[in-house]
Amino acid sequence: MSEPILQVRGLVAGYGKKKAVHGIELTLHKGETLLILGHNGAGKTTLMQSIFGLIPPMAGQVRYEGRDITGRNPALNVADGIAFVPQGHGIFASLTVRDNLELGAFVEGDRAKVARHLDDVFSMFPILKERENQIAGTFSGGQKQMLAIGMALMHGPRVLILDEPSIGLAPNLVDRVMKSVAEIKTRFDASIIIVEQNVKYSLPVADRAVVLKTGGIVYEGAPAPLMDHKKLIEFF
Numbered sequence: 041m042s043e044p045i046l047q048v049r050g051l052v053a054g055y056g057k058k059k060a061v062h063g064i065e066l067t068l069h070k071g072e073t074l075l076i077l078g079h080n081g082a083g084k085t086t087l088m089q090s091i092f093g094l095i096p097p098m099a100g101q102v103r104y105e106g107r108d109i110t111g112r113n114p115a116l117n118v119a120d121g122i123a124f125v126p127q128g129h130g131i132f133a134s135l136t137v138r139d140n141l142e143l144g145a146f147v148e149g150d151r152a153k154v155a156r157h158l159d160d161v162f163s164m165f166p167i168l169k170e171r172e173n174q175i176a177g178t179f180s181g182g183q184k185q186m187l188a189i190g191m192a193l194m195h196g197p198r199v200l201i202l203d204e205p206s207i208g209l210a211p212n213l214v215d216r217v218m219k220s221v222a223e224i225k226t227r228f229d230a231s232i233i234i235v236e237q238n239v240k241y242s243l244p245v246a247d248r249a250v251v252l253k254t255g256g257i258v259y260e261g262a263p264a265p266l267m268d269h270k271k272l273i274e275f276f
């Protein structure tokens with residue numbers, strides 16, 4: 041196993057006095073795609089937001105490339121190579137596709153790098169190139185998701201966190217988005233955490249899987265055993 045790029049230790053997070061995740065231990069290795077599964081309300085988004093600094097953790101630690109980044113401002117995390125694609129896109133609906141992508145690269149000062157990332161994003165999602173001047177708000181759900189992922193890739197992240205990218209998409213688009221996750225790993229050399237409820241399409245792209253239940257980890261290991269429906273029900 042390669043060295044860890046992100047480590048979560050004893051993380052507790054929630055809202056007011058209510059804890060939504062408790063004592064989470066999680067490691068993302070370099071070059072790995074880690075899948076986080078779990079029912080609605082299991083704490084998946086809370087965990088991702090607390091890792092990314094959108095919710096300050098109540099306890100525990102987040103380490104990135106060996107440094108403590110617990111509760112750090114998300115803007116600093118972005119500048120330092122961590123990207124987060126929130127559940128439900130987070131695109132700028134009134135701007136063009138091209139402007140959205142440019143905004144995704146706001147922390148990147150090297151224009152040659154931005155141009156290279158734009159080329160990569162366009163070749164991964166040709167629809168974004170074809171419609172670069174279209175207002176993003178007029179996109180379909182699947183197109184918006186591709187744009188949101190494209191934006192996150194524009195600053196060349198070393199860690200990419202995707203929160204339920206397939207939500208509300210038709211099966212053929214889910215398949216397309218999952219294939220793009222596999223492609224991101226090779227093109228961008230990023231380590232990926234993907235939160236999903238779509239087990240069928242997400243398990244094949246994962247190197248390792250974690251199942252969250254009521255704020256705690258109930259399974260951590262190879263994705264393959266979870267392909268067995270009975271096993272999955274046992275953990276969910």
Ligand SMILES: Nc1ncnc2c1ncn2[C@@H]1O[C@H](COP(=O)(O)OP(=O)(O)OP(=O)(O)O)[C@@H](O)[C@H]1O
Pocket residue numbers: 055060078079080081082083084085086087127237
């Ligand atoms: N802003 C909030 N204020 C109060 N409680 C919240 C808030 N957001 C989430 N929660 C609660 O925290 C728990 C975990 O929610 P979270 O959104 O992390 O789950 P999730 O696994 O991402 O679910 P989903 O699959 O539906 O997105 C739930 O009980 C939820 O009701």
Ligand SMILES: [Mg+2]
Pocket residue numbers: 084085086127203204
């Ligand atoms: Mg969620």
